[in-house]
Amino acid sequence: MVSKTVAYTGNEAIAHGMKQINPDVIAAYPITPQTEIVQIYSTFVADGLVDTEFVTVESEHSAMSAVIGAAAGGARAMTATSSQGLAYMHEVVYIAASMRLPIVMAVANRALSGPINIHCDHSDTMGARDSGWIQLYSENAQEAYDNLIQAVRIAEHPDVQLPVMVCLDGFIISHALETVTLNDDAFVKEFVGIYKPKHHLLDPENPVTMGPLDLFDFYFEHKRDQAEAMRKAKDVIIAVGQEYGAKTGRGYGLFETYQLDDAETAIVVMSSTAGTAKAVIDELRAQGQKVGLLKLRSFRPFPYAELAEALKHLKAVAVLDRADSFNAFGAPLFVQTRAALYDLPQRPTMINYIYGLGGRDCDMSQIARVYADLAEIVKSNQTGEIVRYLGVRE
């Protein structure tokens, strides 16, 4: 396959991926830092480079509703949003998942109001973590682009039929210029294939009603099916990631490990901070410290068994969350990772750091402090505070 390397921001990479996918319908509403994605896409529409029906709706609630209508009508439909936009469409986000519509949505992660803030954290997508959507998190623009293309295949797989959020850190990834290797158009077209929905509206041979009232008679069974689809999504994500890797040289799994095999302590984190952690690991490894990283890609479905297997040999693990869950304990990624390790006969000591809220920079010194804290825990055999805050003024 012919590929080319370009300098793109995360938003440009997503918009370019969307152009290569050439969905039937895109409906969207401007919101920082996502706006650029659909704005760039609108120029592709104006230039006749895509066949997409592009709808400039009056709100995100209508954006999601419009793509739900389009997907129910048998179309490949996409949108993009951030923060308040995702919160505003919350009602219909659940409906998209429960109607089993394989919509793909890019989310440039941005802190939720209030106070109002436009910078990165994961409170927006964490707020939708139990909406029934698959969530893939991206470390950089390359991963955002690759995740978007794979998301189409994952969402539309007959065993899955669930919508997918492709998450990229607002501004840090959405607006920063990076080198990105693009697939050629023909490859993407072939990889995503032609969408043939199992059921859709106005299929004269198979008339259907979508989303009707569903009470104590069948609601529970439909939710059970939805839960099963999310379980099955795990294998599909792995299979699609392997196939993509075989064809592009960039393979993907449920998570990525870095210097983890012989590590004694490790950080678990998602998205752009994983890049910062890798740089810190290189420095600490040069000093002889056995430190490692697990970067989670698939938060939904959450790979419980695989995480336990990957982390079981460690002495201490710090889970870094770019969101708080205000449950008076730990943040979402920590609570779930900790639960995943519960059945291990011997568990590492686990602590949680909540970091980077509202775009607070998480630099290498902060990551280095986490590894130093982990080393101290191992040395002293004292856990200390389980839930900690990184880089905040107390």
Added chain:
Amino acid sequence: MSAGRERLVAGYPESLTEQAFHYCPGCTHGIAHRLVAEALDALGLRERTIGVASVGCSVFAYNYFNCDMQQAAHGRAPAVATGIKRVLPDAVVFTYQGDGDLASIGTAEIVHAAARGENITVIFINNTNYGMTGGQMAPTTLIGQKTTTTPLGRVAENNGYPIRMAEMLATLDGPAYIARVSLHNAQAVVQAGRSIKKAFQAQLERAGFSMVEVLSTCPTNWGMTPVKALEHLEKVVAEYYRVGVLVDRTKEVAG
């Protein structure tokens, strides 16, 4: 002229803070802010006024108005203002919203605040695009107008038609005062100031909902010099959105 005959004809409004505006050069938001502040000063309302800031270029309005302010989520300012006014009926409550807020994501809130006849004042800045996010098409964008999401110009077939919010709300029985003004020259600015003052007077009379739609420029996203943008505002924008008083049920007129 002797010192004894000097007369102060203009000053800096008390109802504005000393914070410099962040608005782009040539943008008329600053003039609209000043007109609101002058109206509050003239009516002696500053100490009992609560403003509700919206989302968009005017998101920082709370930095400029020298009164208590609350920030609302995108489009929700009239609903937030309703809550404030119901619990503090003696306060003067106003929202300051753009067209990307009021005429788009916030259409439900503005229509129903007006229909209920909520005794609040709405300052509605219409510059025919989403300024803050970089000039995307708004519901108020004129046919043929180029924006970053309609690079070849708005086409009715694909993008629908511009919404005349003032006329739409004027069909309701709740509003006491609805006017549209423009800021394209000094005379228009003086008229705009009168309308804004009148809207606050309507609230003082407890006459019901009041709104002034202020036609405003966006030189940056229109791709025009400030002077050219003012000409465009007068000759093109105000042609589609005609200035004038659409509703006046205040006592002064009725009595």
